[in-house]
Amino acid sequence: MHISEGILSAPVLISGMALAVAGTAMGLKKLEEEKIPRAAILSAAFFVASLIHVPIGPSSAHLILNGIVGLLLGWAAFPAILIALLLQGILFQFGGITTLGVNTVIMALPAVLCHYFFGYFIHKKDPVSFAAAFACGFFSVFLSGIIVGTALMFTEENFLEVASAVVITHLPVMVIEGLIAGFCISFLKKVRPELLPVWNQDDIPVAEKRPEAVEG
Numbered sequence: 001m002h003i004s005e006g007i008l009s010a011p012v013l014i015s016g017m018a019l020a021v022a023g024t025a026m027g028l029k030k031l032e033e034e035k036i037p038r039a040a041i042l043s044a045a046f047f048v049a050s051l052i053h054v055p056i057g058p059s060s061a062h063l064i065l066n067g068i069v070g071l072l073l074g075w076a077a078f079p080a081i082l083i084a085l086l087l088q089g090i091l092f093q094f095g096g097i098t099t100l101g102v103n104t105v106i107m108a109l110p111a112v113l114c115h116y117f118f119g120y121f122i123h124k125k126d127p128v129s130f131a132a133a134f135a136c137g138f139f140s141v142f143l144s145g146i147i148v149g150t151a152l153m154f155t156e157e158n159f160l161e162v163a164s165a166v167v168i169t170h171l172p173v174m175v176i177e178g179l180i181a182g183f184c185i186s187f188l189k190k191v192r193p194e195l196l197p198v199w200n201q202d203d204i205p206v207a208e209k210r211p212e213a214v215e216g
Helices: 010-030 033-049 066-092 100-123 128-155 157-169 171-191 211-215
Strands: 053-056 059-062
Touching (some): 010 066, 010 128, 033 066, 066 100, 066 171, 100 128, 128 157, 128 171, 157 171
16 A cells, blocks of 8 residues: 655655654653564564555555554554554565655554554453454554655546545455454454553453552
């Protein structure tokens, strides 16, 4: 879902860069020191998953994993995804430098939104937890496709068909991403529940609270 160089108009590129800078600043502000290794691992996973892609015009279809990145990192998804996209652009010419801001917003903004929409529900028991994680993975990719389409349409109305193709082509990816997010969250709840985002502890069942929260 990378947008290549030379496609978007200057206003879209500038707007994307401004939003990416704001999101990254917020992410760095909220990124606690102990969560840096987690952010690095998720950034690496995002980097690797995006290497295998099928070109479709100005974009491409590939695993993204922005849903699980956003679910576990929240606003810190912005700097994590930014670093991965920067390395992809420099090392493999995926996306580009001028489109780095727009591509970051495409991947990271839906991840953050889905974190706040669905993150609370992953602390519930299955099947609610699995469904919430699935929805996070699914809609993160779906919203990314919508933002791609919006960026293309603001550049040139004739890109409407291309924008529609981007969303339709990624429908199977949405389902796969949802399943990956669902199984990852189910696994983490069993072996490393402390990695899951913390919400209001009074609303989380005792068995699913962080160990330190239970002890306190």
